[in-house]
Amino acid sequence: MNSRAVLCALACLVVVAGAVFVRGRAAPVSSLSESPRQIVAGPHGLFWIEPPPSEPPGPARLQYLPPGAKKPTCLLQAHDVRSIAVGDGTLYVLAETGPQEDAGVMVAVDLSSGERRFSAAGLYRPQSLEVDGGTLYWTESRSARAEGIVHVPIIKPVNAIRAGAQPSEPTLIGLTEGSEPHFTGALLGAREGKLYWTERLGWEYVGGATLIKRGGGDGSDPELLARTNGHNVAALEGDALYFTAYSRELASPSAGRLVNRMDLSASHTEMLTDWLDTNGALLVARGTPLYVDASYLWRIPSRLDPPIPVKRLGAMSPPVVAAYRGNLYTSRRMDERVELVRVPLGLRGYLNAALPLGRLRAKVGQISLTPLSAGIVPMPERLSWAGEPGSSGATTVLARRPGPRPSSVWQRARPRGDVDPAGRIGGLESPPHRRPPGPPRATYGCAARETMHLASAAGGGEAR
Amino acid sequence: MKKQVSPVVAVLAVVLAFGAVMGVYWKGLLGDKGGDGEPMGGGGGGMPPPPLVGMPTVTVTTLSGPAPNSLTEAEGGLQDGPAREARFDGPSAVAVDAAGVVYVTDGRSHRIRAISPDGAVRTVAGSGPVGSVLGGLSDGPAATARFWGPSGLAAGADGSLLIVDTGNHRVRRLSADTVTTVAGSNTAPDRLGLPDGGFADGPGAAAQFRYPTGTCALPDGSCLIADTGNRRLRKVAPDGTTSTVADLAPAGAQSPCGVARYPDGRVLVVDPAAEALFVVTADGAVSQLSGIDTGAPIWSQPTGLAIGADSTVYVADTGSHCIMRIPPGGPPQLLAGVVDVQYPSPGFSDGTGSASQFTAPSGIAIGPQGELYVADFGNNCVRKIVIAPGT
Numbered sequence: 001m002n003s004r005a006v007l008c009a010l011a012c013l014v015v016v017a018g019a020v021f022v023r024g025r026a027a028p029v030s031s032l033s034e035s036p037r038q039i040v041a042g043p044h045g046l047f048w049i050e051p052p053p054s055e056p057p058g059p060a061r062l063q064y065l066p067p068g069a070k071k072p073t074c075l076l077q078a079h080d081v082r083s084i085a086v087g088d089g090t091l092y093v094l095a096e097t098g099p100q101e102d103a104g105v106m107v108a109v110d111l112s113s114g115e116r117r118f119s120a121a122g123l124y125r126p127q128s129l130e131v132d133g134g135t136l137y138w139t140e141s142r143s144a145r146a147e148g149i150v151h152v153p154i155i156k157p158v159n160a161i162r163a164g165a166q167p168s169e170p171t172l173i174g175l176t177e178g179s180e181p182h183f184t185g186a187l188l189g190a191r192e193g194k195l196y197w198t199e200r201l202g203w204e205y206v207g208g209a210t211l212i213k214r215g216g217g218d219g220s221d222p223e224l225l226a227r228t229n230g231h232n233v234a235a236l237e238g239d240a241l242y243f244t245a246y247s248r249e250l251a252s253p254s255a256g257r258l259v260n261r262m263d264l265s266a267s268h269t270e271m272l273t274d275w276l277d278t279n280g281a282l283l284v285a286r287g288t289p290l291y292v293d294a295s296y297l298w299r300i301p302s303r304l305d306p307p308i309p310v311k312r313l314g315a316m317s318p319p320v321v322a323a324y325r326g327n328l329y330t331s332r333r334m335d336e337r338v339e340l341v342r343v344p345l346g347l348r349g350y351l352n353a354a355l356p357l358g359r360l361r362a363k364v365g366q367i368s369l370t371p372l373s374a375g376i377v378p379m380p381e382r383l384s385w386a387g388e389p390g391s392s393g394a395t396t397v398l399a400r401r402p403g404p405r406p407s408s409v410w411q412r413a414r415p416r417g418d419v420d421p422a423g424r425i426g427g428l429e430s431p432p433h434r435r436p437p438g439p440p441r442a443t444y445g446c447a448a449r450e451t452m453h454l455a456s457a458a459g460g461g462e463a464r
Numbered sequence: 465m466k467k468q469v470s471p472v473v474a475v476l477a478v479v480l481a482f483g484a485v486m487g488v489y490w491k492g493l494l495g496d497k498g499g500d501g502e503p504m505g506g507g508g509g510g511m512p513p514p515p516l517v518g519m520p521t522v523t524v525t526t527l528s529g530p531a532p533n534s535l536t537e538a539e540g541g542l543q544d545g546p547a548r549e550a551r552f553d554g555p556s557a558v559a560v561d562a563a564g565v566v567y568v569t570d571g572r573s574h575r576i577r578a579i580s581p582d583g584a585v586r587t588v589a590g591s592g593p594v595g596s597v598l599g600g601l602s603d604g605p606a607a608t609a610r611f612w613g614p615s616g617l618a619a620g621a622d623g624s625l626l627i628v629d630t631g632n633h634r635v636r637r638l639s640a641d642t643v644t645t646v647a648g649s650n651t652a653p654d655r656l657g658l659p660d661g662g663f664a665d666g667p668g669a670a671a672q673f674r675y676p677t678g679t680c681a682l683p684d685g686s687c688l689i690a691d692t693g694n695r696r697l698r699k700v701a702p703d704g705t706t707s708t709v710a711d712l713a714p715a716g717a718q719s720p721c722g723v724a725r726y727p728d729g730r731v732l733v734v735d736p737a738a739e740a741l742f743v744v745t746a747d748g749a750v751s752q753l754s755g756i757d758t759g760a761p762i763w764s765q766p767t768g769l770a771i772g773a774d775s776t777v778y779v780a781d782t783g784s785h786c787i788m789r790i791p792p793g794g795p796p797q798l799l800a801g802v803v804d805v806q807y808p809s810p811g812f813s814d815g816t817g818s819a820s821q822f823t824a825p826s827g828i829a830i831g832p833q834g835e836l837y838v839a840d841f842g843n844n845c846v847r848k849i850v851i852a853p854g855t
Contacts, residue, residue, distance in 0.1 A: 145692075146719035147718065149677065149736055150765070152630050152721070153572060154630055154675065155677075202824075209539070221598070224596075227539060
């Protein structure tokens with residue numbers, strides 16, 4: 001074998017790997033004035049809504065970045081732009097022409113010719129828009145009938161979910177109550193003539209509840225698919241509905257989120273993972289559910305397992321995301337400026353993501369873990385951790401379970417108040433580097449389904 | 465001659481003085497109060513003021529609904545059965561009959577539920593889908609009748625039940641397992657197609673209301689209605705004839721939603737938006753109840769109202785998540801619940817004092833033994849309050 005050929009092959013391999021690694025970086029797409037309200041990616045390019053700035057006051061902008069273009073063009077300016085949706089070569093825009101309650105309009109923009117036409121006017125506080133085939137779905141809202149009365153939904157703001165091919169002749173799909181003067185849920189999409197949506201109930205209390213419903217324009221009552229405590233998010237993909245709920249593993253359930261998958265054909269729900277941060281976004285890219293929080297992009301396993309960190313993202317909170325052709329689009333703040341970034345999700349993305357996580361692994365120490373419980377999420381036997389403040393100021397613990405693919409089974413938990421940013425766990429000083437062999441200084445475990453605590457290994461007492 | 469001071473003593477004195485200053489500073493005693501009550505300065509920022517708690521001789525239990533859990537809001541639903549298995553969805557008002565049966569308007573389920581003294585729950589009227597804002601309107605057999613967000617309830621002396629059907633702008637009656645409309649009629653739809661309510665006195669079939677929410681039964685078989693949208697106190701005779709007792713708007717009412725009657729005939733109306741109680745005399749004169757410090761932490765959004773035989777007023781406050789008692793001529797007292805003086809403090813726990821927590825209690829009624837029943841709207845359950853004698 002010619003050694004020169006081998007060297008050349010190795011060099012080529014290194015170059016290719018390097019190129020793949022570099023191309024796997026999160027690449028800035030455009031700079032933004034502030035976090036976008038919505039991002040839509042598609043074959044015609046990238047669209048996003050820049051909400052009206054407060055200082056100085058100005059209009060909201062609908063920006064458009066065609067494929068290959070370097071700078072976006074402003075497609076539309078209005079008092080406010082609420083929502084956009086793309087369907088059949090047409091961009092539909094829900095906007096408001098003024099502060100009046102009935103100043104909502106729907107504009108259809110032909111993406112081939114650029115021609116615009118008003119589809120509807122006089123909409124009441126329109127908020128969300130979806131398009132499926134030839135049917136448009138949108139929400140309108142009514143003012144509160146009486147302030148301060150929380151126990152009578154009907155006299156609080158009421159939102160109507162409407163549908164129709166012609167918005168001037170709408171069909172009522174369902175009504176939702178709200179605490180804001182506009183719809184606070186999300187339209188998830190339509191399947192077989194049924195619209196799926198989430199709605200919020202009573203967020204002014206302990207966090208309220210999130211309802212997931214579906215309904216059609218056939219006059220039947222909407223069907224309640226799931227009800228979860230707190231503010232949760234959902235995503236629809238094929239016959240599967242993914243949605244978050246309060247954690248079952250954390251000491252404080254509302255401090256984390258788990259992800260469920262509901263099989264819509266069988267009405268069967270299974271839990272996929274737990275320990276995710278609150279205030280994240282759920283989306284499905286190429287059939288894979290993903291969760292984006294302020295720190296990381298997580299991959300949701302296909303069966304019960306810990307979430308898999310894909311990339312440190314630093315997305316703005318709450319994350320606004322879109323997925324298209326193996327890329328994820330979101331916004332992040334970099335050095336006092338906001339930018340829209342494209343994050344590859346394929347091989348190059350994972351290759352790029354693997355190295356920083358490796359560096360992170362090298363920094364952390366190790367402590368032993370006592371598997372106190374056979375909880376829903378299998379507890380790791382060894383725990384690597386780092387004092388890493390999360391978005392909410394709480395410290396994040398990263399854990400690694402040994403196995404054939406240790407880099408892919410990172411786990412994360414956030415034992416409330418037990419780890420501080422200085423790296424002390426339960427008051428015990430953590431080793432700055434890998435600890436020498438010997439008895440562990442602290443153990444970490446999940447004692448019960450709802451209780452997670454740190455305990456001293458030597459004495460076995462709680463260190464909290 | 466100068467007196468020599470030992471260096472050790474001097475150092476100790478300095479250390480003690482420094483420690484004392486730091487101690488005071490750490491305690492926040494030097495911290496100035498900001499304009500909004502936020503403690504300023506001090507190493508520890510000062511200790512937050514302790515929460516106000518209910519009376520230690522007042523015991524709160526959960527009569528029906530899910531078991532208390534201070535960590536999460538109780539999940540709503542529609543389920544009859546034993547106390548702990550039963551589920552409510554937005555219980556908003558309660559009424560108690562002479563036998564001690566507690567009736568509940570299950571607002572989001574658009575149904576009327578009944579709780580026997582052992583806590584078992586059954587649905588006594590209403591039908592239709594669960595979890596839908598949109599209710600329905602139909603009279604007839606109780607099992608098939610439909611309501612839309614009922615939020616007021618009163619037990620009549622004849623065993624019937626008066627139901628304020630808020631979303632349908634009507635007053636309904638449940639008697640002998642049959643639901644009838646006593647007063648209220650169709651009104652024009654609003655911009656989203658919902659019936660918007662109206663205002664009209666007259667025979668029951670011609671009368672109109674706008675989002676009525678509260679009621680109390682009168683000895684003559686008629687009832688008083690807090691007509692929230694019209695800001696009026698209305699009276700409905702047994703035959704449905706409707707009249708206006710008082711216009712509450714000139715007195716400052718914004719959203720009157722609860723009504724109760726003193727033993728002497730005066731009527732009390734509670735308004736969570738105006739954060740006030742209005743007294744209506746027999747001649748229709750309206751005035752605000754005096755002696756209430758509306759700036760007090762316990763007074764936020766008074767919503768539910770009941771008056772005892774001794775003229776003691778009981779108020780359920782959805783904003784401060786507590787139950788108050790107003791003795792005749794006295795200021796409001798925190799009876800049950802925990803009120804953080806800085807932030808809303810909802811919760812869900814049974815017990816006395818600091819162990820009794822509510823989330824947006826909205827309805828209250830007095831039982832035959834003087835016990836209180838509370839519609840704990842945010843916790844989707846019905847609570848029972850027992851006040852020890854002499855409290």
